[in-house]
Amino acid sequence: xxxEMRSMKAILHAAIVFLIVASCSPASEPAQxxxxxxxxxxxxxWLHGPCLAIAAPELAGGTPVTLVVAxxxxxxxxxxxxxxxxxxxxxxxxxxxxxxxxxxxxxxFYALGAADVAPSDMGFGIVMPPxxxxxxxxxxxxxxxxxxxxxxxxxxxTREGIKFAVWTGKAYEGDPRxxxxxxxxxxxxxxxxx
Amino acid sequence: MMPKTKSGxxxxxxxxxxxxxxxxxxxxVEPFKANVKAxxxxxxxxxxxxxxxxxxxxDKRAYLFHWCWKIGLGKAKASDATAMAGVDIEWDHGDAEKxxxxxxxxxxxxxxxxxxxxxxPPALNTNHTPGKAIDxxxxxxxxxxxxxxxxxxxxxxxxxxxxxxxxxxxxxxxYEVKKLxxxxxxxxxxxx
Numbered sequence: 001x002x003x004e005m006r007s008m009k010a011i012l013h014a015a016i017v018f019l020i021v022a023s024c025s026p027a028s029e030p031a032q033x034x035x036x037x038x039x040x041x042x043x044x045x046w047l048h049g050p051c052l053a054i055a056a057p058e059l060a061g062g063t064p065v066t067l068v069v070a071x072x073x074x075x076x077x078x079x080x081x082x083x084x085x086x087x088x089x090x091x092x093x094x095x096x097x098x099x100x101x102x103x104x105x106x107x108x109f110y111a112l113g114a115a116d117v118a119p120s121d122m123g124f125g126i127v128m129p130p131x132x133x134x135x136x137x138x139x140x141x142x143x144x145x146x147x148x149x150x151x152x153x154x155x156x157x158t159r160e161g162i163k164f165a166v167w168t169g170k171a172y173e174g175d176p177r178x179x180x181x182x183x184x185x186x187x188x189x190x191x192x193x194x
Numbered sequence: 195m196m197p198k199t200k201s202g203x204x205x206x207x208x209x210x211x212x213x214x215x216x217x218x219x220x221x222x223v224e225p226f227k228a229n230v231k232a233x234x235x236x237x238x239x240x241x242x243x244x245x246x247x248x249x250x251x252x253d254k255r256a257y258l259f260h261w262c263w264k265i266g267l268g269k270a271k272a273s274d275a276t277a278m279a280g281v282d283i284e285w286d287h288g289d290a291e292k293x294x295x296x297x298x299x300x301x302x303x304x305x306x307x308x309x310x311x312x313x314x315p316p317a318l319n320t321n322h323t324p325g326k327a328i329d330x331x332x333x334x335x336x337x338x339x340x341x342x343x344x345x346x347x348x349x350x351x352x353x354x355x356x357x358x359x360x361x362x363x364x365x366x367x368x369y370e371v372k373k374l375x376x377x378x379x380x381x382x383x384x385x386x
Contacts, residue, residue: 092305119302158376189314
């Protein structure tokens, strides 16, 4: 009788273990994985010259970056991360007087390779965009979050720096999806809308 | 009379040695200097960390920035440049392309930005030139109580966007140190 009870317990135990394992097995996962949502704050950065400032501290050398250079018309280029840098020779944003106020916690600076970017050029760098931006009427457009609405890019001068932003639909309407400020340490005539 | 030195990378090196901006509060002018010192002390007494950036800007440096930007980007002819005492630069190389190239070397060497569609060069005169503005980074954790000039206390929560921290602006204004709300580090005697 005692042996039968022990057998019953063993069978019950095995059944419970089977159910737990079965419920956790890969077979229970959806057959199709969805793409990771686009993270504006970690996948978009700004650039001054061939140097990307972005809130992503672990980008590996060779990582492809899509650039939107803030010119008229805006230009789309492909580049690659060369490596993290603290050099003001590579990064104008880290020059004396600027570096302390641009190097905010969480922001990493990367040298860009294979990029046709002049030292005085400004713009945006995008890591793993869902597609390559297209330029329509001089403005680069891309649907980052795949919601059927394009995002666009803007940059303008403040009194002492450059304000970069990404907007859904039209620039300077509503709240930006992403924005950043680049302190230049000299005085400019502001061009940003009030 | 010493011959003038043509525009080019020489002037970047020269400016970095002889026309530097200041990062010292002591170089501000009164009464703004005393006001800034009192504001910074109130911030530090409350537990905030204050990193001072630029205080006064060299007018000679601003002059070099202004004209190299205009000439290098083809917004002005080299012959249009005004002279400045103490800066013996020859903007005109006797050839328009060479003059532009010399100025462009300076744009790159100074790390000047060329915002799209901008027709405005770096400014010649601002509140930083006479010592009436300061750029500084102010950080703390959580909420702190900062004494205003009238000794009353204001509870101020940290905000990553200092331009939106109106309570902090109010405290600064009590010391006549006013926030410019477009540029995170910038405070001045008149908010510009």
